[in-house]
Amino acid sequence: MVCAGATRTSVGVTTVAVPAHANGRAFANVRSGSIAPAAALLALYALGFTLLHELARAWGGAGFYSLWFPVAGWRLALLWHQGPRWTLPIALVELAIDLILGAIPLGGPDAPIAWIGAVRPVLAYGLAVWGVRRLVSRPGAAGVTLLAPPMPLALVSIAAPVLAALLTLPQALWRGDLTGVETARDVALSIAAFTVGDLLGTLLIAPPMLWVADRLSGVPRTGLPRPGSMAIVEGALVLGLAALTGEMLRWLGLGSQSAPALIGVAWIGLRFGRVPAWCALVIVCAITLPRTAGAVNTIERLQFHLGLASVVMAGYLAGSFHDAQARARAEVERRDRLLFQAERLKTLRAMSVAVIHEISQPLSTLAIEARHLHELTVDASNEVATTAALIDRKAAHLSGLVRRLRRYGGRAVDEPSPLPIATLIESVVALAKPEVQAADVTLTIAPLAPSATVMAQEIELSQALVNLIRNAAQACGKGGEILLTVDAQEEAVCIAMSNKCARTAAPSAGMGVGVLVARAIVEAHGGTLSLLRAEDMVRAVISLPAIGTAA
Amino acid sequence: MTEVPASLATVYVVDDDHDLGASVARLLRRHGFAAEPFLDPAPLLAVYADVVPTCPAHCIVTDVMMGDIDGFAFADRVRVIDPGVAIIFMTAWPTTANAVDSVRRYGGLDYLEKPIDEDRLVRAVTEGVSWSIRRRSALGRTARLTARERQVFDLLVEGHPNKVVADRLGLSPKTVEDHRAAVLAKTGANGLAGLIALSR
Numbered sequence: 001m002v003c004a005g006a007t008r009t010s011v012g013v014t015t016v017a018v019p020a021h022a023n024g025r026a027f028a029n030v031r032s033g034s035i036a037p038a039a040a041l042l043a044l045y046a047l048g049f050t051l052l053h054e055l056a057r058a059w060g061g062a063g064f065y066s067l068w069f070p071v072a073g074w075r076l077a078l079l080w081h082q083g084p085r086w087t088l089p090i091a092l093v094e095l096a097i098d099l100i101l102g103a104i105p106l107g108g109p110d111a112p113i114a115w116i117g118a119v120r121p122v123l124a125y126g127l128a129v130w131g132v133r134r135l136v137s138r139p140g141a142a143g144v145t146l147l148a149p150p151m152p153l154a155l156v157s158i159a160a161p162v163l164a165a166l167l168t169l170p171q172a173l174w175r176g177d178l179t180g181v182e183t184a185r186d187v188a189l190s191i192a193a194f195t196v197g198d199l200l201g202t203l204l205i206a207p208p209m210l211w212v213a214d215r216l217s218g219v220p221r222t223g224l225p226r227p228g229s230m231a232i233v234e235g236a237l238v239l240g241l242a243a244l245t246g247e248m249l250r251w252l253g254l255g256s257q258s259a260p261a262l263i264g265v266a267w268i269g270l271r272f273g274r275v276p277a278w279c280a281l282v283i284v285c286a287i288t289l290p291r292t293a294g295a296v297n298t299i300e301r302l303q304f305h306l307g308l309a310s311v312v313m314a315g316y317l318a319g320s321f322h323d324a325q326a327r328a329r330a331e332v333e334r335r336d337r338l339l340f341q342a343e344r345l346k347t348l349r350a351m352s353v354a355v356i357h358e359i360s361q362p363l364s365t366l367a368i369e370a371r372h373l374h375e376l377t378v379d380a381s382n383e384v385a386t387t388a389a390l391i392d393r394k395a396a397h398l399s400g401l402v403r404r405l406r407r408y409g410g411r412a413v414d415e416p417s418p419l420p421i422a423t424l425i426e427s428v429v430a431l432a433k434p435e436v437q438a439a440d441v442t443l444t445i446a447p448l449a450p451s452a453t454v455m456a457q458e459i460e461l462s463q464a465l466v467n468l469i470r471n472a473a474q475a476c477g478k479g480g481e482i483l484l485t486v487d488a489q490e491e492a493v494c495i496a497m498s499n500k501c502a503r504t505a506a507p508s509a510g511m512g513v514g515v516l517v518a519r520a521i522v523e524a525h526g527g528t529l530s531l532l533r534a535e536d537m538v539r540a541v542i543s544l545p546a547i548g549t550a551a
Numbered sequence: 552m553t554e555v556p557a558s559l560a561t562v563y564v565v566d567d568d569h570d571l572g573a574s575v576a577r578l579l580r581r582h583g584f585a586a587e588p589f590l591d592p593a594p595l596l597a598v599y600a601d602v603v604p605t606c607p608a609h610c611i612v613t614d615v616m617m618g619d620i621d622g623f624a625f626a627d628r629v630r631v632i633d634p635g636v637a638i639i640f641m642t643a644w645p646t647t648a649n650a651v652d653s654v655r656r657y658g659g660l661d662y663l664e665k666p667i668d669e670d671r672l673v674r675a676v677t678e679g680v681s682w683s684i685r686r687r688s689a690l691g692r693t694a695r696l697t698a699r700e701r702q703v704f705d706l707l708v709e710g711h712p713n714k715v716v717a718d719r720l721g722l723s724p725k726t727v728e729d730h731r732a733a734v735l736a737k738t739g740a741n742g743l744a745g746l747i748a749l750s751r
Contacts, residue, residue, distance in 0.1 A: 360643045364666040365574045371669060372578065399666035406645070406664075 038089075041078070046093050048074050050101070052205075058293040059197070059301075067305040068289055069197035073205020075122065076160055079129045080153060080206065081213045087126025091119040113175055117168075121198075124164035132156040148327050150274055154320035157206055158313060161198030165191045189302065196305045203312045204285060207278055231272055238264045239280055243287070258307030262314050269318025273326065277319030281312050338516070345517075356406050363399055370395040404431060416525075418547060419461070421452040421486050421493055428462050429484075432469040439473040441480040441499075452488030454544045456525055464521040464529075465495070467514035468540045472499035475538060492527075493546045498539040518542075560680040562586040563595055565613040565625065566641075575612060575641075575667070582673050584610075584680070592617065592625040599632060607633055607687070610660075610679035612672070615642040615649065626657040635687040637679030639672075641665060689749040692738040700737070703730040707743065708750040 052074055056066035075094075079086055095118050098104045104114040136152045172187045227235075242264030249257045261284050269277030288308060292301045374392035377385045404427075425445060436443045454461075472482045480501045487494040515531070518540075522529040527544035562584045566572035572588035579586035589595040592613065599608065611629060615622035626638050640653045641663040653659040660682065661675040696704060699720075706716045717727040740746045 357643050360665045361568050361571060364643075365568070365571045367666050368574045368578050368669060372581065402666060403664060 041082075042089055042093055045074070045078055045090065046097055049094060050097055053097075053101075056197070056201075059289075059305075066197045067193055067200075067292065067301060069201040070205045072121075072125075072161060072164075072198035072201030073157075073203070073209065074201075075125055076129075076157060076202045077206040077209035077213065079125055080156060081210055084126045084130035084133070087122060087129075090126075091122035094122055095119050110175070113171065117171060120167055120171075121164040124167045125160045128156050128160035128163050132159060148324040150320045151324045153207070153210070154317055157202040157316065158199065161195050161202055164198060165195040168194060189298070192306065193302055196302070196309045199309045200285070200305070200312055203316045204278075204281060207274070207316075227272060227276060231276070235268050235272065235276055235280060238267050239283065256304050256307065258311050262307075262311045265311055265315030266318045269315045269320075270322055272319075273322045274316070274319035277315045277322075281315045284308075284311060352405075356402055360402050360406070363395070363402060367392075367395040367399045401434070416455050416457050418453050419456045419458050420450070421454065421488070421495070422448050422450050424454075424456070424458065424461060424465070425484065425486065425495075427458070428465040428469070431462060432466050432473075435470055436473045436482065439476070439480075440478045441473045441476055441482055443469070443473075443482045443484065446483065446485040448486040449488040452486060452493045453547055454493050454525070455547050456544070460521045461525065464518035464542070465497075467518045468497050468542075471514050472497055472538060472540070475499060476501040488546060491546055493544045495542040495544070496539060497541075498537055501536050515540075560584050560610065560684075561608040562610045562612060562676055562680070563589055563599075563608050565589045565592050565595060565611065565617070565622075567591065567614060567617045571665075575672070578669065579612075579673070579676060582676075584676060592620045592622075596625070596628060596632075599629065608636055609683035610637040610639065610676050612639045612641060612676065615640050615653070616644060623652070623657050626659065630658060635683055635690055637683045639663065639675050639679055641667060641672075692740075693749055695737050696734060700730050700734050703727060704734050704746065704750075707731065707734070708747045 049071055052070040056069045056071060059067040059069075075090060078090060095115060098118045099106055104118050105111045132152050132155050135155075136147050168191060169187070172190060242260040245260035246257060249255070249260070265277055265280045265284065268280045285308065288304075292304055370388070370392040374388045377388040379385075380388075425448060429443065429445065433443065469482060469484075473480065476482070476499050480499055482497060482499045485496045487496070515529075519529045522542050522544070525544055527542060530541050530543075532539040532541070562576075562579050564572050564576045564579070564586055566575065566588070567590060569588075569590055572590060576586040576588040595611075611626075613622045613625055617625075620628075622640050622642075626640075629636060629638065637660045638658060639661045640657075640659045642649065643665040645662070645664045650662045653662045660679045661671070663672060663675070693701070693704065702720055703716055706719060711719070713724050713727045713731065716722075717724045720727070722730075734740075734746065735742070738746065738749055740749060
């Protein structure tokens with residue numbers, strides 16, 4: 001069931017109903033139907049691929065391409081940002097460049113195998129991205145700290161290289177001669193080197209690329225955290241100490257040990273989060289990587305890079321874990337606040353029920369006497385008669401209001417029943433009218449289809465609608481207009497409410513739970529609530545499953 | 552059934568809010584009822600017990616939530632003393648459960664929500680008074696039946712034929728015929744339909 005107004009975004013209107021997954025920002029969709037930007041993106045990718053590919057050559061060796069492969073990060077960033085559907089275009093781009101650069105043969109008996117070898121890592125990366133996204137979007141994954149953002153990116157950054165490396169195994173066993181991998185030792189070396197090179201690439205390159213991409217595509221982000229000076233001093237001290245310890249071990253002839261650096265970056269990651277951890281990793285790599293470029297013993301170099309990969313992985317995971325925890329903590333705090341507000345609402349409700357009761361008693365007397373007075377004074381002087389009539393009218397109005405309010409705030413737990421939308425709108429308008437008029441706002445109801453019916457708890461659903469009307473009125477202030485339209489379709493009934501403000505009014509201080517309550521009620525009815533916000537207008541669309549015409 | 556002038560109809564209003572009780576009583580008096588407010592059901596019960604033989608009330612309008620005796624307990628006790636009085640409940644705490652109970656369990660004629668809808672109150676009281684008068688007359692006409700005739704009457708108005716009544720009571724059909732004739736004579740009803748109307 002889809003409501004036209006909920007999906008169509010008119011000019012200048014942006015959707016503010018962010019999907020429930022907070023990591024939705026990383027999952028920006030392919031903008032289907034726009035070929036030019038996609039082509040430009042692929043061209044940019046091709047350029048980056050070529051440059052980074054050449055850069056990686058310095059850390060190459062027999063049986064593997066490179067022990068430090070930034071292309072992996074470049075590729076992962078694009079796949080993660082655009083989604084696994086981009087796997088094929090990326091694979092084709094990489095294949096084309098490999099062919100142009102002569103990295104793989106254009107023809108010959110073994111050409112197809114070489115081609116497969118060129119696209120295989122891309123397919124593996126696509127598969128890893130798809131898998132991790134599936135894992136995260138599963139129902140029930142939302143509450144797991146290990147899957148809270150940015151953990152999914154950290155997971156895919158590690159899973160993709162490992163998967164890609166493992167997928168080289170069949171070819172290495174079957175036609176190892178093609179890549180100079182003959183013995184079991186060669187196979188192990190090749191896979192280890194492949195994994196290490198890609199790991200370093202994904203963990204160091206993908207995060208900043210994604211950050212830049214998010215910035216460019218205008219995804220709202222909190223921006224980079226600004227660490228305090230004490231944090232910088234602490235990080236620098238830890239890193240310096242780690243470097244000093246590492247150098248000392250080397251100087252003492254104990255080889256290049258990664259443990260000090262590992263502890264250092266894990267410390268920074270756990271204490272300060274992902275971005276500082278990434279900065280520390282870049283510093284570590286900037287110092288150590290040049291040492292292994294060029295002609296160094298392969299085994300020594302592999303060992304060194306394996307150590308470096310462990311450092312990078314540990315640092316990155318520690319930082320991501322810190323961020324995920326911070327996010328989870330913020331979520332708990334938000335829920336606490338909501339709970340507090342719910343408690344407050346409960347108290348308010350109890351109070352209002354008591355007040356309604358206390359009022360209804362004297363009001364009964366007042367209404368009876370006012371009417372009597374009115375009847376008595378019909379023939380009195382014009383002045384007296386008018387006053388008595390006015391008092392009577394107001395007392396009667398107040399009585400009606402109290403009766404309605406009681407039904408609304410009382411402990412009425414009603415069962416869902418077929419509810420004609422026209423009835424619903426009528427009672428909602430009666431409830432909201434005094435408030436809307438007090439705010440000096442006009443409420444217009446478009447003609448409705450009389451047959452539209454939904455299965456609903458009338459009181460709850462009225463509350464949802466009243467909340468939205470109240471919000472619309474408060475947001476506008478004097479001279480605003482609210483338009484309420486109902487669109488009955490075969491499967492869904494769409495109730496849309498839009499306000500048009502005469503001028504920008506300062507929003508009044510509400511408790512901010514009106515929309516939350518409305519959303520909860522609508523969702524409990526199996527419907528959806530979406531809000532579209534523009535500069536001078538807010539449009540709320542409720543979509544409810546229709547049950548056909550009322551019996 | 553002829554309408555009795557409202558001025559002859561006695562209505563008691565029970566509410567622990569003195570002003571409201573008085574106001575409702577005055578309202579009813581304006582509509583021609585002999586209405587009397589009571590602050591508490593207990594004194595009314597005492598008064599009521601005294602006047603039953605001579606001047607019973609036709610209708611009682613009572614609040615539900617009151618001090619010692621609530622409206623429902625009060626209705627139960629009044630019913631014991633006088634089965635011919637109409638009872639109307641009014642409340643500031645309306646619930647669906649109470650509304651159903653007030654009519655089904657406590658024989659209430661209506662269940663009014665405060666602030667009171669005046670027209671509905673007057674309609675309900677008018678209806679209550681005429682129901683009460685009908686009920687009293689029916690009760691009066693069946694009062695002179697003997698115990699045996701009462702048994703036969705009760706079974707007949709349930710729709711049982713003479714044979715079944717005879718069977719149930721262990722009498723001969725001829726005896727039942729005699730009792731039936733006596734019942735019709737005493738109540739002045741002209742047939743089974745009239746008897747059923749009396750039992751309502």
